[in-house]
Amino acid sequence: MPVKGLSEYLDKNREKIALEVCNGIYLPQPVFGVEIPKSNGKTRLLGIPTVTDRLLQQAVSQVITIKFEAEFKDHSYGFRANRNAHQAVHQAHKYIHAGYQHIVDIDLKSFFDEVDHCILLQLVYRKVKCPLTLRLIRKWLRVPILINGKLTKRRKGVPQGSPLSPLLSNIMLHELDKELEKSGLRYVRYADDFSIYTKSNSAVRKVGNQIYLFLQEKLKLPINREKSGIRKPVQFGLLSTILCPPTKRVTKADINWWPRIRVGRT
Numbered sequence: 714m715p716v717k718g719l720s721e722y723l724d725k726n727r728e729k730i731a732l733e734v735c736n737g738i739y740l741p742q743p744v745f746g747v748e749i750p751k752s753n754g755k756t757r758l759l760g761i762p763t764v765t766d767r768l769l770q771q772a773v774s775q776v777i778t779i780k781f782e783a784e785f786k787d788h789s790y791g792f793r794a795n796r797n798a799h800q801a802v803h804q805a806h807k808y809i810h811a812g813y814q815h816i817v818d819i820d821l822k823s824f825f826d827e828v829d830h831c832i833l834l835q836l837v838y839r840k841v842k843c844p845l846t847l848r849l850i851r852k853w854l855r856v857p858i859l860i861n862g863k864l865t866k867r868r869k870g871v872p873q874g875s876p877l878s879p880l881l882s883n884i885m886l887h888e889l890d891k892e893l894e895k896s897g898l899r900y901v902r903y904a905d906d907f908s909i910y911t912k913s914n915s916a917v918r919k920v921g922n923q924i925y926l927f928l929q930e931k932l933k934l935p936i937n938r939e940k941s942g943i944r945k946p947v948q949f950g951l952l953s954t955i956l957c958p959p960t961k962r963v964t965k966a967d968i969n970w971w972p973r974i975r976v977g978r979t
Contacts, residue, residue: 714763714764714765715764716764718764719764719765719768722765723768730765730769734769734845734849735845737844737845737848739769739849739852740852741762741763741766741852741853741856742762742763742765742766742856743856743857743858743859743864744760744761744762744763744766744856744857744858744859744872744874744875745760745761745762745763745858745859746758746759746760746761746858746859746860746861746865747759747760747761747874757873758826758860758873759872759873759874760858760872760873760874760875761872761874761875762853762856762872762874762875766853766875767875767876769849770853770875770876770877771876771877773846773849773850773877774876774877774880776846777837777840777841777846777880778880780840780841781840781880781883781884781887782794784887785883785887785890786887786890786891786894786902788804788890788900788901788902789883789886789887789890789902789903790804790901790902790903791879791882791883791902791903791904791906792879792880792882792883792904793883798903801901801902801903801951802951804901805901805908805910805951808899808901808910809910809946812912813899813910813911813912814910814912814945814946815910815911815912815913815914815916815917815943815945816908816909816910816911816917816943816944816945816946816949817908817909817910817911817917817920817921817924817943817944818908818940818941818942818943818944818949819907819908819909819921819924819925819928819936819941820906820936820937820940820941821905821928821934821935821936821937822934822935822936822937823935824882824905824934825870825871825872825873825878825882825905826869826870826873827869827870827933827934827935828869828870828871828881828882828885828934829869829932829933829934830851830854830855830868830869832885832932832933833854833871833881833884833885834847834850834851834854836884836885836887836888837850837881837884850877850881853872853875853877854867854870854871855867855868858872879904882904882905883904885932886902886904886905886907888931888932889902889907889924889927889928889932890902892924892927892931893909893924896920896923898910898911898920899911901951906951908944908949908951909921909924914943917943918943921943
């Protein structure tokens with residue numbers, strides 16, 4: 714059903730849908746798997762819910778976001794009102810200019826495909842006690858995905874493409890933010906893209922090992938080792954923006970020397 718057909722559909726089925734939701738018997742339809750190209754030549758799998766499920770997910774998101782937003786940390790910039798990527802980059806520049814030029818750059822491997830449902834639902838339950846809402850969220854997480862005409866079961870992951878996935882990703886990675894702040898670390902996070910800033914080589918290695926173990930043992934999130942590592946500002950890009958110390962300009966030699974750099978705004 715196209716989006717423009719939703720209004721007419723709801724005119725005829727609004728009460729039926731409401732009763733199914735309130736009685737706990739509403740069943741989401743499978744999400745539609747769509748692969749979109751990435752800048753590195755690979756593809757990313759999106760899971761697009763039906764328009765009815767998108768409407769219901771948006772409604773749930775608007776209600777429960779209020780319960781979590783007050784506790785989200787200041788240095789979490791992704792998918793939040795009045796926060797954006799430019800602010801994240803600006804904060805990273807402030808750290809670097811203050812001398813925090815040893816950077817832990819961690820890339821989470823297929824984050825939206827790897828989220829553990831049990832851990833996520835336990836985190837949601839801390840704030841959301843309504844059984845019907847929790848049941849709905851669980852059903853949306855577990856609904857099969859339709860890829861090339863075949864249904865595939867899902868036992869982990871959050872469909873990247875649903876209205877609820879940005880909030881759920883922030884709920885999950887809020888645990889990472891708390892761990893970082895408990896350790897007194899300076900960091901920037903935009904959704905699953907995050908980096909930590911330290912002042913010495915010894916500190917950066919210690920922090921890298923600490924956070925690696927936390928992600929692996931507490932959140933069960935794998936790290937992409939090929940894309941993760943310890944960086945200096947001239948070797949590091951955040952959200953497609955090159956970062957470098959205030960006294961050093963990026964040259965062609967710098968870009969050619971470091972294959973991980975992301976060419977973008979300077």
